[in-house]
Each structure stands twice: as structure tokens, then as C-alpha cells.
Amino acid sequence: MNVDISAEPFNLSAEDAAWVKDTLAGMSLERKVGQLFFLEGVMAGRAKIVKSIEEYGPGGVMYRTAPSGVIAADHRALQAKSAIPLFLAANIEAGGNGLVTDGTQYGTQMLVGASGDSDNARRLGEVAASEAAAVGGNRAFAPIVDINWNWRNPITNTRSYGDDPELVGRMGAGYVRGAMAAGCAVTIKHFPGDGCDGRDQHIATTVNSLSYDDWMATYGEVYREAIAAGANGLMVGHIAFPAYADRVAPDRPGIRDLPATLSPVIVTRLLREELGFKGLTMTDASLMTGFLEKMPRSEAVPASVAAGCDMFLFQKDLAEDFGFMMAAVKDGRLTTERVDEAVTRILAVKAQLGLHRKSPAELVPGDLDAAMKARHAAWARELADEAITLVDDGQGLLPLDPVKRRRIAYIPIGGEADFMDMLKKLPGVKGALIKAAARIAGAFSPPPAKTLAYFSARLRAEGFDVDVIDYGNVLEALKVVGKSVSEFKASYDLVVYASLVGPMSNSTNLQLRYTMPGGLDAPWMVREVPTMFVSFGSPYHGYEAPMIPTFINAYAGGAFVVDALVEKLRGRSAFKGRSPVRLDFKEFEGRIR
Secondary structure: OOOOOOOOOOOOOHHHHHHHHHHHOOOOHHHHHOOEEEEEEOOOHHHHHHHHHHHOOOOOEEEOEEOOHHHHHHHHHHHHHOOOOEEEEOOOOOOHOOOOOOOOOOOOOOHHHHOOOOOHHHHHHHHHHHHHHHOOOOOEEEEEOOOOOOOOOOOOOHHHOOOOOHHHHHHHHHHHHHHHHHHEOOOOOOOOOOOOOOOOOOOOEEEOOOOOOHHHOHHHHHHHHHHHOOOOEEOOOEEOOOHHHHOOOOOOOHOOOOOOOOOHHHHHHHHHOOOOOOOEEEEOOOHHHHOOOOOOOOHHHHHHHHHHOOOEEOOOHHHHHHHHHHHHHHOOOOOHHHHHHHHHHHHHHHOOOOOOOOOHHHHOOOOOHHHHHHHHHHHHHHHHHHHOEEEOOOOOOOOOOOOOEEEEEEEEOOOHHHHHHHHHHHHOOOHHHHHHHHHHHHHHHHOOOHHHHHHHHHHHOOOOOEOOOOOOHHEEEEEEEEHHHHHHHHHEEEEEEEEOOOOOOOOOOOOOOOOOOOOOEEEEEHHOOOOEEEEEOEEEOOOOOOOOEEEEEOOOHHHHHHHHHHHHOOOOOOOOOOOOOOOOOOOOOOOOO
16 A cells, blocks of 8 residues: 555645544444445435444545435434545535535636636635535535536536636636635545546446547546645546547457556546545445446446446445445455555545544534625625626627516526426426425426526516416416417517526436426517526536527626626626637547547
């Protein structure tokens, strides 16, 4: 084993290094293997997680969103039961709201990218990490440093900073500095880099299709910049990199299509040796089909650690996965030396954070400070003002004036999650089940219905008469569909399409999804009534709606963005953002030159 915990990125003092070594020496093999596991918190519930901590001693728990009081109470209970302090992580990619529902929604990474200012990325890291730390969070599953080459990719999109490697590198490093200064470990992701494929690892192993030289000049530089900024953690994606396997192991064709999480060369050689990353690695969620399609789970679980991933994220059944890992240690597929190496890095990052020295109250302070939140809200308003982008105003529609165009037909696209709609239509599903479902759905998807409703309310407050046309309501929709062109033109001075379609697990595409059969809610009226489109999600809807001459990309939902947008629509603030992605909609062919 060769892990220098006194060097970058750990930089441990002699005292902290001694704690790591002494702790490792005092652990049984079973407790070492337990540290490799990272549990999921929201589905299992506190009692089950506490039992898992007592039985297996896992290294960490990842939570989805819940109120800060709930998260703090859970974190406090879990740390109290763990002999070794836990990593408590969250997908705080866009702000503290990635962990706590009352946290700040600072802005998506693409909103930050559109500002062009890496200090906004530093602020994002600080907002996310400091609000998480207030309730005991100590690890960010962020930043995302994927390059959004392929505009059809359904999982990067607004979660990425853009499609320019230089921009992504600057922004990723900014987040790393901000989050680590606020006391959180980071997890740069998803190595070796998403954004080339048009698919999602939740449903298939995806492919980074670049050549080795092009990868080194783009993704390689992005990762080097994050590493140089001090990144102490990295998440390995269920992403194959065939060009690298062909380069270093041409005599082993069977490994070229393996995801990096299972590849014997991508982490150990490309990441560790060529890029020089010495920090802690982990798999992406092991429940994804992208991880499981290449070999049985009994083989894949230990193979991921043998391949160089220090921690293993999520379980179908912890006892079963623990058994798979132990069986591999006993038969030699996973060596004890490799386990010791992984656990050393786990303990080193915990020591770097000072978790072993903190009292229970220090581990989980449990309070979102009002002054801190006010500062973060001010930053979020500044970001929105700097980033919202006017793509085009070919009809000279802006600024909007209620004297000239008072009557607005407002057409929202992208309401509640399909999962919630399905539940609400089931007979007898009420009360606690709906609340539980709402929490789960909210943990995995943005709140589009709130954003779109708030936007219409803000337009009304500006003096516009806003008629919300809900095509999801059949009876209401038929009244509009049944109007003649003359009646429609006589009813409205302006049509506003507002969309919030963004990345979420299992989406196979992020294109516009109209409701009415035959596309009767599509912009048929564009030559009859002035029409504009606002996207609070994907920036690529111009592909589906090229006929609309006034187009705005806001990249994120939430009140801060809506408020800034209204100021710009009314002409009280200029559009300052620049698109961080190309909008020519050319098909990505798997190479960049």
C-alpha cells in the first residue's frame, strides 16, 4: 500500500495521520469492508440506517432533500451510532437546496456557466457546502465537470457548466475552492466524463467516444484543474472509454466496453498514474443499469473496488452486497491490501475534515443561520441577473409593455413529475402516501409547477392579464382548441410559452413534450399573434420550436431567476448572460475534430 496521507490532497498533520493509522490498525476485516459502503438515506428511513450502522459500520450516508430540521435530526442520530464519524453527503450541485428544502437554490451549474464568472462558481460551492455543513453535511457530491458536447444528452444538460472545456475547467475549480473553504469534501464527477453520449447511465452503460489525445486536451485538462484546486474526492461514472482501453490494453478487448467503475485500467492507470489524482474515489450509484449490465452483481460489487473505486455507492440489499464483498476478499479477487488502501483514503478525508476531533454538537450544528441565508439569497439574485440569456428577439418584441400587449396567453410546459401525476390518478391514494410520494418525487426532480405558476403571477403583478392555458385539463383545453383563428387573435396580444424541462433520473430525452394529441398545443399561432418562449430548463428547445422568434434561456427555476427575468422583460435590466453551449443543434458524431 502506498498512500501518502501527509501529501496532497490530504495534507494531514502528524497527529491526524496517527489517528488514521491507529484507527485502521484497530479495525477488523469486516469493519474495514463496512467502511467501503455508502448508504442511501431517504428511502430506508432512520431506524433501518441506524441498524445498518450498528451491524456493518458503513463509511457514509447520502441524503436527498428534506426540511433542515429533519435532516439535522437524522444526521445527529446517525453520527451518534457510528464508531467512526460518517460522511454525510448530498447532491448539492445547485445550492443548499440539494440537501435541505429550506436551503438556497443558488442556481444550476449552467446558470453559473452563462455568467462567465468563475467567482460565481466559487460562491455556488460556498453556498452549497456551508448550508449543508449547518445541518451536519460534510461531503458534496459535486461539482459536475462533465462537458456537454452532445446536446441530446439527457443527464448533463443544465447540470453541466457548458460545452467549452476551458469554461468547465474554470468553473469546476471555482466550486472546489468554495466548497472546501466552507468545510466540505468534494466529489468531482463523473470520471472519465459524461456529455458525449445521448443516453443516461441510469438505463445503460454510456460511452466517452473521444480519442485519447482529444480526451487529454479536454476532459484531462478539466480534471487536472480541479485536482490542482485541491479536490479530495472523485466519482467514477458508469461510462466506458474504449479509446483508452485500446491504447493501454489492446490485448484485452473484453475490457474496452466496461464502464470505468469496473475497468481495470481507467482508474488505476488513467486517473491515478497519468493525471496524478491521489484522493478518494467512489462509484456512482450502483443501482444503475449502466453498472449492472456487464456482469452479475455478485461479481460487479467487489470488481468495482478492485478496479480502483474506494467507496461503493448504494445497495439493493446491504447484507447481500456486504457478503459479495467479503466473499471476494476471502477468495482473493479483492485483496486485503486493496481494502486497506481504500479505507486509508476514507479515513484520511475524514481526518482532513477534522471529523474525529469534533463533538456531537460540532458534527451537526443543526441551524441554517438567517444572516448566512440572506447573504446567499443576495448572491443568487446577482447570479440570475448576470446569467439569463436572450437568445434572439427577431420580432423586436422586448421590452414588454402591458399598455401595448396586455392580454397574454400563457402556456406552461413541464408541470409536476409524471410519478406524482400517476399517483394522483389512482383511486384512493391520499394522505400519508401522497406526502411520502411528494417527498420522493421532489428529491429526484425540480419543482417546475411552482416556478411556472410564480412566473405567471409575476406577469400579473406587472399589469398583464394572464390567461393560463392548461392543456393538461382536457375540458379547459378543448375550449381553446375549439376557437377559430380570428377568435384567438381577438383574445390575446401575446403568447408566452414557459418551460421547465430539465435533467432527472431515467429521462431518455429532454425534448419538449406537448400534451394534446396532434400537437394542438404546439405554437401553431406564431404567424397570428406575437409569440415568445422562455426556458427555465434545457437551453436546447430552439430545436423543437425554431419558429418562435423571441427566445430566452434562463437555465434554472426558482423565485430569484423569475424575478430577474421579469426585470429584463420589462426593460429595467439588460440581458447580460452568454450561452455556455452552442445552439446550432448539429449532431455530435463522437469526436471533436
